[in-house]
Amino acid sequence: MRLDLADVGAQHPAARAAAAPALDRLTLQVEAGERLAVIGPSGAGKTTLLQVMACALPPRHGSLRLDGTDPWQLPRRALQTLRGRLFLAPQTPPLPPRQRVVTAVLAGRLPAMSLAASLASLFHPRDLPAATAALQRFDLADKLFERVDRLSGGERQRIGLARALLAPARLWLVDEPLSALDPTRAAQALATLLGEARERGVTLVATLHQVEMALKHFPRIVGLRDGVLAFDLPAAQVTRERLAALYAQHEHELLGPPPVIDEAAAPAPSTAMVCR
């Protein structure tokens, strides 16, 4: 899928109108089948950029086009069909704690399934081989029938990524896919994502904190700082000086270990069992 962002400005819907926009006048083209890493210090607008690309957040200014069509001009049903053709993997794996791994992975295929088929799949999982194969790519095939909340944070993150392999998507938008993985697992997961994307001709946009990994594996690097495009270059042309300028005042993020996200999601507020 081809992406065109022209002069895009975006802000979280709850943000004050006067607040600095999370993305400002950003222009970017991504060709179908391209693989692109977005780097930059915390708060640079990387996640916002992915959300705009995923049609999750309408831009305040400028235009977004996916394969030449403006998604926000589409009727709601057509927009939802379009969303089925792209896959956004958030940084925290979106898995209900009591769900089994097999269900969580097969959920990636929902946009391609009818309601009846998806309900039947809850009783008797459809296409177990595909689910196993996807988990196999992330070394998780033995966890197929485990419950999600019995797994470690890194395993959950990889399950979130395995879901992408089952999604009927032409565009993968992956937010910090390596934040909970050790270096070996991170390299393996990244190689799997990039290899599968190349094989299927899927466009892949990933935000990364690990600059070294981004430079080593991705052909094209986009640097983002304070919501503004700092550079957009082939990996080979990203010099130390550019990186130093991109991460000025955030050097610890460039040099030190990547920040570890808080794995324990906030507990859901308990509902009082009162006689209502």
Next chain:
Amino acid sequence: MDRLRDPAWAGRVFWTGAALVLLWPLGVATEFRPWQLFMPDTLKVTSRFLGSFFPPALSAEFLALVARGAWRTVAIATAGVTLALLIAVPATLLSARVLSISALSGRMARGPFWLRQAVRWMLIVLRSIPELVWALVFVRVVGLGPTAGVLAIALTYGGMLGKVYGEILDSGETHATETLLRNGAGRLQTLAYALLPQNAAELTSYTVYRWECAIRSSVVLGFVGAGGLGQELDSSMKMFNGSEVATMLFVFFGLVAAADGISGWLRRRLG
């Protein structure tokens, strides 16, 4: 030497006094006169009635009657809650904000917004009329018997369950639900794959608790002729037959304790 004084002391005395002064008119309005309980006349009547509780009535004939009544009470509660689910589940699906696709990216669209408001108003109407009133209405429409109780419970509890289900779903963790909707899944697919697994334990335990409330409620409905154990209790009370009342109260303990046990077991299974 001055003694040390707690500076909060004066405030406490004032507010305690003020509370008593404010409570006084409430007591008058509700004719709250607890000392009447201990007048010699009242004590005599009460102690005679309570004394007649022992021994509980245990004749085989009466026990069979109670068992039939208890069974009918459980049946009324179960059928009522099942019908209530038929109202509550669609209402929840229509009104839950987490399942709104348009609310994913900013404000909910106008059509769904007003539909949601309409459903909420319908639920308010349903539950603001007490089940006792519904029962009195239905006793006139369908005659004395369990049907009136079932319908009364269905309408009121449909309103309550619909409201609380919506609140449970909207206040739970929505990350999984949002992500599936954003990736193009349908609303019902998202319900089955993210929202229900996320909230199953809360929903189940609230439903079982409501079923327990429905058992108690169907006893009360029996007093207005809607069948079940309540009707038996009503006639025994009117005859001042304490031993029969005692037996039936023990049956209530058993029913409520059983509901409690089922709820705990289900929570452990789903938790």
